[in-house]
Amino acid sequence: MSASPVVRRRPGWLAGQGSSARLARHSLTLVALAVILVPFADLAILTRDPWGELGRMARGLAWPDWGAVSSPLEALGLTVAVALWGTLGGLTLGFPLALLFARSRLVRAGCAFVRAIHELFWALLFLQVFGLSAATALMALAIPYAGIFAKVYAEILEQIPAAPRDALPHGAGRLSRFVYAELPLAWARLAAYTRYRFECGLRASVLLGFVGLPTLGFQLETAFREGRYHEAGALLWLFYLLIATLPWWGQRRLMPLLAVGGALLLGPWPAVNGGLLWRFVSEDIWPRALLAGDWQGLAEWLARIPELGPAIGNTLLLGLLGSVGALLVALLLWPLACRHFGNPVTRLAGRGVLIFLRSTPELMLAFFFLLLLGPSLLPAWLALALHNGALIAFLVARHADAITPGMPGINASGRLAYELLPRLYPGMLALLYYRAEVILRETAILGMLGVATLGYYIDENFEYLLFDVAFFLLLVTAALNIAVDALSRRLRPRETAIVDDPCQG
Amino acid sequence: MKGESRRPLVALTAENIGHGDQVVLSGLTLALYPGENIALLGPSGAGKSTLLATLRQRLGAQAAWCPQQHGLVPQLAVYHNVYMGRLAEHSALANLWNLVRPLPAPWRQVSELCASLGLADLLRRPVSQLSGGQRQRVAIARALYQQRPLFLGDEPVASVDPYQALRLLALIAARHSGAVVALHQRELALSHFDRVWGLRDGRLVIDAPVHDLDLTDLDALYPDADAAAPRGPW
Numbered sequence: 001m002s003a004s005p006v007v008r009r010r011p012g013w014l015a016g017q018g019s020s021a022r023l024a025r026h027s028l029t030l031v032a033l034a035v036i037l038v039p040f041a042d043l044a045i046l047t048r049d050p051w052g053e054l055g056r057m058a059r060g061l062a063w064p065d066w067g068a069v070s071s072p073l074e075a076l077g078l079t080v081a082v083a084l085w086g087t088l089g090g091l092t093l094g095f096p097l098a099l100l101f102a103r104s105r106l107v108r109a110g111c112a113f114v115r116a117i118h119e120l121f122w123a124l125l126f127l128q129v130f131g132l133s134a135a136t137a138l139m140a141l142a143i144p145y146a147g148i149f150a151k152v153y154a155e156i157l158e159q160i161p162a163a164p165r166d167a168l169p170h171g172a173g174r175l176s177r178f179v180y181a182e183l184p185l186a187w188a189r190l191a192a193y194t195r196y197r198f199e200c201g202l203r204a205s206v207l208l209g210f211v212g213l214p215t216l217g218f219q220l221e222t223a224f225r226e227g228r229y230h231e232a233g234a235l236l237w238l239f240y241l242l243i244a245t246l247p248w249w250g251q252r253r254l255m256p257l258l259a260v261g262g263a264l265l266l267g268p269w270p271a272v273n274g275g276l277l278w279r280f281v282s283e284d285i286w287p288r289a290l291l292a293g294d295w296q297g298l299a300e301w302l303a304r305i306p307e308l309g310p311a312i313g314n315t316l317l318l319g320l321l322g323s324v325g326a327l328l329v330a331l332l333l334w335p336l337a338c339r340h341f342g343n344p345v346t347r348l349a350g351r352g353v354l355i356f357l358r359s360t361p362e363l364m365l366a367f368f369f370l371l372l373l374g375p376s377l378l379p380a381w382l383a384l385a386l387h388n389g390a391l392i393a394f395l396v397a398r399h400a401d402a403i404t405p406g407m408p409g410i411n412a413s414g415r416l417a418y419e420l421l422p423r424l425y426p427g428m429l430a431l432l433y434y435r436a437e438v439i440l441r442e443t444a445i446l447g448m449l450g451v452a453t454l455g456y457y458i459d460e461n462f463e464y465l466l467f468d469v470a471f472f473l474l475l476v477t478a479a480l481n482i483a484v485d486a487l488s489r490r491l492r493p494r495e496t497a498i499v500d501d502p503c504q505g
Numbered sequence: 506m507k508g509e510s511r512r513p514l515v516a517l518t519a520e521n522i523g524h525g526d527q528v529v530l531s532g533l534t535l536a537l538y539p540g541e542n543i544a545l546l547g548p549s550g551a552g553k554s555t556l557l558a559t560l561r562q563r564l565g566a567q568a569a570w571c572p573q574q575h576g577l578v579p580q581l582a583v584y585h586n587v588y589m590g591r592l593a594e595h596s597a598l599a600n601l602w603n604l605v606r607p608l609p610a611p612w613r614q615v616s617e618l619c620a621s622l623g624l625a626d627l628l629r630r631p632v633s634q635l636s637g638g639q640r641q642r643v644a645i646a647r648a649l650y651q652q653r654p655l656f657l658g659d660e661p662v663a664s665v666d667p668y669q670a671l672r673l674l675a676l677i678a679a680r681h682s683g684a685v686v687a688l689h690q691r692e693l694a695l696s697h698f699d700r701v702w703g704l705r706d707g708r709l710v711i712d713a714p715v716h717d718l719d720l721t722d723l724d725a726l727y728p729d730a731d732a733a734a735p736r737g738p739w
Contacts, residue, residue: 167576167644169651170565171593176600180589184580 020422023429023493027327034324041317042452043381046374053372060229061236068231069219072238074265079215079242081262082137082208083201088259089138090145091194094153097146101154115147116481118445119204120363121455121474123211124462129280133270137213141201152193160185199246203361206239210363210448216242217364224367236364243359285471305469307457308476315453315480318377319440322384326439327432329389330396334424337397340405340415354397357390366446375450384442388435396428426493433492437485444477454480513538514655514683515563522559529555530707537685542678544694545687546711547704548727553687556704557659560685564655569681571648573659575640579633583624583643586632587615590650615650621676622646637664645673649680656684663689671697691723 014021014028047053100107123140130136164181172180209217216239223232249258289297335341336350357365362383369379405419447455454477461470513536523529530552537543537560545553554573561570569590577586585604588611592600599608619625622642632640641664648656656677662670670690674697677684685702688694694701695715703711703726711722724730 163572163574163576164578167570167572167647168589169570169591169593173593173597173600175597176592176595179601179604180581180585180592181578184578187580 019426019493023425026493027429030320030324030327034321037317037320040313041321041377041381043378044374044376045378046376047372050372056227057229057232057368057371060231060233062233063230064234064237065230066234068223068228069234069238072235075214075216075219076238076242077262077265079202079205079217080258081265082134082141082213082215083198083205084255084258084262085266086138086141086205087145087194087198087201089142090149090197093142093146094149097150098153098157101150102158107150111147111150112482112485113147113478114143115151116441116478116485117144117474118441118455119144120207120211120445120448121458121477123208123213124459125471125474127211128284128462128467129277130270130272132212132214133268134266135270135272137205137208137215138266140208141204145197145201148197149194153190156186156189156193157182195250198250199243202243202246203359207361207363210367220364221367224371240356240359280467284467287468287472301468305472307452308473311452311454311457311473312476312480314377314451315440315443315447315455315477316484318380318384318443318446318451318453319436319484321377321381322388322439322443323432323436325381325385326388326392326435327429329385330392330428330432332393333390334393334396334400334428335416337394338400338420340400340403340420341412351394351397354390354394357386358394360387362387362442363445363449366449366451370449370451377451380443380446380449380451380453383446384439388439392428392431392435395431396424399427400424430492433488436488437481440481440484444481511538514567515560517559522555524555528707530704530709533709535702535709535712537683539683541683541700542698543683543685543700543702544698544715545685545702545704546689546691546694546723546726548729551704551726552707553704554659556702557657557685557687561657564657567653568655568657569648569651569653571644571656571658571661573663573687575644577632577640577643577647580631582629582631583619583635583646584612584615584628586643587619587646587650590647591652615646618646618650622649622673638666638669641665642669642673645677649677652680654682656681656686658684658686660687660689662686662693691720694723695720 014024097107097111101111119140122143123136126136126139130139160182164185165177168177168181205215206217206220209215209219210221212218216235220232220235220239223229223235283291287298287301289295289301333350333354337347337354339347341347342350365387366380366383369382373379373382400420403420403423405415407414407419410419443453444455444458447453447457448459450456454473458470458473458477461467461473516536517533519532519534521528521531522533533556545556547553561568578589584607588603588607591611595603595608602608603611616625616628619628622645624639624642624646627635627639632643635643641661645658645661648658648661658677661677662673665673667690670693674686674693677686678697686698695718698715700714701711701718701723702709703723705726705728710726711718
């Protein structure tokens, strides 16, 4: 006050209590944390000629060899059938759970647990019991989706207006109240979410090929691994075509037809041996020492699990790096697809890049980078950052399109920094925290490609038939996911509504 | 016809009413006698809805209820919204089936009722496609369909034109032996009701038969009328 009565002291760097300064500090802390921890990550490039390999892949994608793909229609049909019936199964299990969700802590905990384990891990688990069969594929989708549906449906039902319910005469039964004054109000959002989940189911169904189930992903993985890039290119195009044409073939009227047709395609069905199944559930997946009540033996068993600490460390590190990378990618990419910047050509290109990156499953992206760069954390990091960054950028761009700037004549950088970013950034950061749990889940499955996260050891132990260790690591993974979900819920900016819900849960 | 000889349907004596810990109306004393048509007046936020909710709770199955903002389900057809007035009188199975295909008896009754409200052609249309005035009439139809002796309405004629308001109030009066209706139109209160309850600042400041009241008495309820703005409210 003594220096000048009129001019207040100039604020320091990013000082102040305003929400933008606070969020900027918040984000920079995250980035700084990632920078400090990067030296601990193994980011080596291990292939000798990555650019040559990239060229060959690009040529494969540019000149796909359609003739080399054997029975593409069957693989496509099975992919759709698994996604559809898996989603339906999840819906059937999840809907009743959604009605109990708010009331039962047990239901909430159970749902959090099944959600926390990725579809591919469920597949690995059921593979041991049901083999390479339709049962494995369907349950791998239906079980985690039941948990997701329960949570999301419960949230949707919670948000419907209460006025119609209050207007009902006293004494109307619970069921009548539900079907007249609750379900119709929530129907549109429930249907939209179910549709979205089906789209996720399609991607997951393709991925099931990576553990050997005969969906599109099986041929894709084989073709890529064996370097037949022209065939892989054809399969990849087939996948994009399937996703891009979803609005046409995924209409409500066609669903019953698809369901019946799909049911005929599903197979083979396993011959379940009840005794073996029981032995698997009651003995194989538990450490012998635990079943015998031998605590010292259990401690020794625990000590013998190799690399548990580093695996957890790698998983968390990759999750953090992936999230921060996704934030940076989203910040860079969203203006490309937004109506406030560039010209129609750049916007079309930008939108194309975002759709391409967001509809490619990260496992596929990671697989691609893995072939390019060799097995380290680097390909996994790139895949997570690009896929999730593009997904966030796409939603943010759509949100930005709805904003009308208050000062129309302002130049592009001013528009970005003063008009749009302050309005969009809180939602963007909230979305990132929402994604953090999904990113961590994906981190674990990237292990199946040889990146030394928990997933790598789960895959390895299943391969060696060490079911007790594999199952224990699965539980660790689930606990980690639940913990990170709780943490990100606490950290995420609260003053804003989420931009839109992405592949949440 | 003097009420003193009869037992009141509801009587409040120096009661504080509100939501949870928050008192909206304090020291409220009033009585509702059978056969009385009462207009409930007062500025927005004076506690009209709170008082009506209390009456609804005390009267239970004797009173039909027409809430503010209608409380309709926009996705359901007019028929189903009206049917909801008697949801409690059918089994859950019948209610479910009625969504698949309207039950014959309720369909007939609702059709007749809706014809008297000018909704005959809209029976199968979702409420989301109706105008504000049409929704208002659906909400009234649902209350009438309950066929209760009393009618409790929270501004049931707020979004219809003045002539429709007259017709609707007459219909409500014809089908019930008594009513408590929250209103904003002071003239209607004096012309169509027996008694006025006037709320201001969380207190009951008017409780009198309409023949003892005129428009200036009612003006005293509204703080904006005190200011006597030269060009009226904008």
